[in-house]
Amino acid sequence: MQNLTELSGNVSSNNSLSVIIRVxxxxxxxxxxxxxxxxxxxxxxxxxxxxxxxxxxxxxxxxINDTLQILSSVLLLLFAIGGVxxxxxxxxxxxxxxxxxxxxxxxxxxxxxxxxxxAIFYPLQRPVAWRSDRIWIxxxxxxxxxxxxxxxxxxxxxxxxxxxxxxxPVLCHVKLVNSSQIQTLFKAATSILAFxxxxxxxxxxxxxxxLETRKLRQDTASVSKAMHTxxxxxxxxxxxxxxxxxxxxxxxxxxxxxxxxxxxxxxxFFCFILIPRFLSPVIYGFRDQSLRSYIRKHFSxxxxx
Numbered sequence: 684m685q686n687l688t689e690l691s692g693n694v695s696s697n698n699s700l701s702v703i704i705r706v707x708x709x710x711x712x713x714x715x716x717x718x719x720x721x722x723x724x725x726x727x728x729x730x731x732x733x734x735x736x737x738x739x740x741x742x743x744x745x746x747i748n749d750t751l752q753i754l755s756s757v758l759l760l761l762f763a764i765g766g767v768x769x770x771x772x773x774x775x776x777x778x779x780x781x782x783x784x785x786x787x788x789x790x791x792x793x794x795x796x797x798x799x800x801x802a803i804f805y806p807l808q809r810p811v812a813w814r815s816d817r818i819w820i821x822x823x824x825x826x827x828x829x830x831x832x833x834x835x836x837x838x839x840x841x842x843x844x845x846x847x848x849x850x851x852p853v854l855c856h857v858k859l860v861n862s863s864q865i866q867t868l869f870k871a872a873t874s875i876l877a878f879x880x881x882x883x884x885x886x887x888x889x890x891x892x893x894l895e896t897r898k899l900r901q902d903t904a905s906v907s908k909a910m911h912t913x914x915x916x917x918x919x920x921x922x923x924x925x926x927x928x929x930x931x932x933x934x935x936x937x938x939x940x941x942x943x944x945x946x947x948x949x950x951x952f953f954c955f956i957l958i959p960r961f962l963s964p965v966i967y968g969f970r971d972q973s974l975r976s977y978i979r980k981h982f983s984x985x986x987x988x
Contacts, residue, residue, distance in 0.1 A: 702765075712957065725981070752781060752788070755777055755780045756952070769852055792919055793880070800913075832873045886917075932955070
């Protein structure tokens with residue numbers, strides 16, 4: 684009996700240490716991400732030339748979307764680590780926001796690629812919707828599209844009759860809330876369709892701009908820059924698609940190690956959801972020459988102070 688007590692005490696202490704380590708890794712990483720996003724949004728708000736350009740408006744929208752996605756994902760992770768339970772009426776909106784913002788990122792990347800395509804092929808007669816003062820129409824459309832599928836997913840949700848949506852506390856986890864086969868197939872189909880459409884759009888715009896660079900004898904610098912920007916959007920899409928490798932990595936880790944399920948989930952979240960969302964705006968921000976100069980000024984001023 685004493686040995687069992689000591690063993691349970693060691694297990695609980697190991698679990699507590701594991702929880703502390705996870706929180707201490709995620710929270711600083713998340714704070715650094717928020718600081719970087721805050722600096723970039725401050726740059727956009729402080730300099731009018733950025734808010735008068737459609738591509739920068741779309742990039743600012745992507746920053747806000749990724750911030751909401753990481754914020755909701757980190758909250759869900761902390762709730763899962765702490766075993767926090769609350770009613771479905773509070774859980775479902777959080778899951779909808781997390782899913783919608785995740786699916787919205789590739790749509791934004793496709794829109795940014797199309798914006799570069801329009802800027803190259805229609806420099807003087809740009810369609811009204813792609814102008815900086817009307818780009819909010821496209822942004823609003825992306826929001827509606829990204830929220831439609833998660834709402835439908837949770838509308839067809841089959842929950843336990845014993846669970847009261849308004850009062851019964853449950854663990855807010857997508858696998859526990861949406862566990863039916865129909866929902867799994869619906870979610871997989873919508874995600875695969877969205878990423879396939881986005882991949883086709885990015886490939887189409889890249890090929891068209893590449894062909895345009897061979898035709899033009901002048902102003903090849905701006906066309907070449909647009910081509911590299913579209914290629915960067917393709918790389919950002921690949922970063923987003925890393926989340927689809929989670930089932931594969933889970934099976935590989937289970938076969939070759941003795942990790943606990945919660946450790947596997949944490950590893951996949953950190954490597955395939957958190958880090959790609961952090962790298963995507965950082966790479967785009969430092970690649971742009973105008974943004975890079977302002978970012979350096981802000982950080983050098985902060986370090987000097």
